[in-house]
Amino acid sequence: MSKIEKQWISIEELAEYLGISAVTIRFWIRSGKDIPAVRIGRQWRFRISDIDEWIKSGKSNFS
Template identity: 55%
Template sequence: MDRDIEKWVNLEEIAEHMGLSKDTIRNYIKKQQIPYHKIGKQYKFKISEIDAWIESGKSASIAN
């Protein structure tokens, strides 16, 4: 059953997953453009949410 629970990943891991810098991810967070969860002082992500966000096309609408 535990293998059905998705692991939370940190900023560094999501940046690597997306092929972006940590600073770019921080900018997305600051502008609330990326799905994230704040747990204490840390930002956490679920890869399934990030992949769905990318597939939805919402990531393409981000202006740098």
Template identity: 45%
Template sequence: MSTTKLGLEPLIGVEELAEYLGVPVQTIYDWRLSGRAPRAFKLGKHLRFAVSDVQQWLEEHHEADHE
């Protein structure tokens, strides 16, 4: 059964997030250490990111339009 059918939000891993953002995986870990990464869930030794948290994080880091 898919997470969508259960009403759960998809979670992505560090590798998927890095690929989506076009940055090395190590950059995600560096951002986490400095407190600049999106919120994450730690499931055992794995990090997972909710798609909505990534979208919100991106919006917060969106540069303002300059006129």
């Protein structure tokens, strides 16, 4: 597992990683899309390895 997969990233960094807008990620969080995220204070954080698994599992409908 690489260093990037272990660290927590922001909504903006995740949007860049997935090639979508940050607005879409915020919508997924609000609509209960089951995206693997952790809220720390007022900020949402994501682990790349968790996101990759979420996509592979088919729960994201994102391919």
